[in-house]
Amino acid sequence: MAKTFRCQIVTPAEEVFDGEVSYVDLPAWDGQMGVMASRSAMLVQLGCGPLHIEAADGGRRDYVLRDGFAQMDSDRLTLLTESAEPFESIDLAEAERSLAEVRSKFSAAIEGRSDSAEAIDTLTRRQQFHLQRVAAARSRSGR
């Protein structure tokens, strides 16, 4: 049995998860990152992407995160994020629709060339987020 540590996911609306876990795979700003117990203290910016948790009781949980911060401090991992959606609550059709919407906005912005670089940057990030949601919904239906 691997050593466990406490993991908490907090969003502005609620505390999504709080429990003992053995492994967490989190979407850092520069790529996925694995965390196990006894990791040295760290503070990492999060990007948009999937979060996989292996709970101490062997259960698995998956969420899609949108931006935020992860803090590991004396075997206590806190994830502060704007939103954490469990894979199973994402509706594939709805996710695909939102993705298409953002995509069309994005291409309009690129062609129009009227939007600022900042706006395009935001759209890129939103597009990435919706892409992750679709991927998450697909992986669930495929399982």
Added chain:
Amino acid sequence: MGQIRTIKKRMVAVRTIQRITKTMQMIATARFTAALQRAKATRPYTDRIRDLSAQLASAAGEFTHPLMRPEPSGAKREVYLVISSDRGLCGAYNGNVLKNGLASIRRSNTSGNTIRLETAGRKASLFFKFAKLEVAAKHQIGDKPSYDAVNKIAADYMREFIAGECDAVRVVYMRFVSNSRQVPEVMTLLPLQPPAADGSAKAADKQVYEFSPDAATLLEALLPKTVSVSLFQAFNDAVVSEQVMRMVAMKAATDNAAGLGRMLKRDFNRARQTKITTELTEIVGGAAALE
């Protein structure tokens, strides 16, 4: 005769009003519990964000950010956001907030500042229309503030502030201290107060953090969040305060109606008794006259 009927009418009216206020009190209680629950659910996030920025500030050392640009000493361009409720019948809630807001705006006006006024809630819009002040934007947040909606408002303010279109953003709202205490407050949202570096230097020494990206970049990403979080907290406080004040106001109204009802009942009984006595005397008087 006429007096009895008038009293009866008033009794019915008072009883009807009492029923209404009683219902409103119960609704407000239910809403208050729900709002408090929601406000409490956001607490961990807001507290954590503040903790983090304090920790980072002590790690990053000297640090400046466009959001922390100090207010100019001369004439300023200020944005005032006044948060009120959509509905009335909540005691002194709107009155206190709006009075406080108006006083603050007037003060600022006399010192030569240019003010742009924005409101959230119907009561504020109506009030400023009456006060003949121009409202630049009316936000609709409603009874259940969502983080995304508030975030959008905060993002707009931050953009304007960084672009130099305004020098300060202030939020007028009712701060929820406890169930029995709510204070109208003018909060300075922007410029951002530099996060107080973690006072306990020992704690910072103990934990050596690994930052990714570096502390300064992290802080830069975190600061806009603290602004959004503060505004979100203000909206949540406003909703909770509104409900608790409506609850108290409606309880007072119900109690008052009950008291009034008792008094009317007494008057009614007395009037009825007077009438009976008068009639009796008349009958007795009439019988005596016949003898």
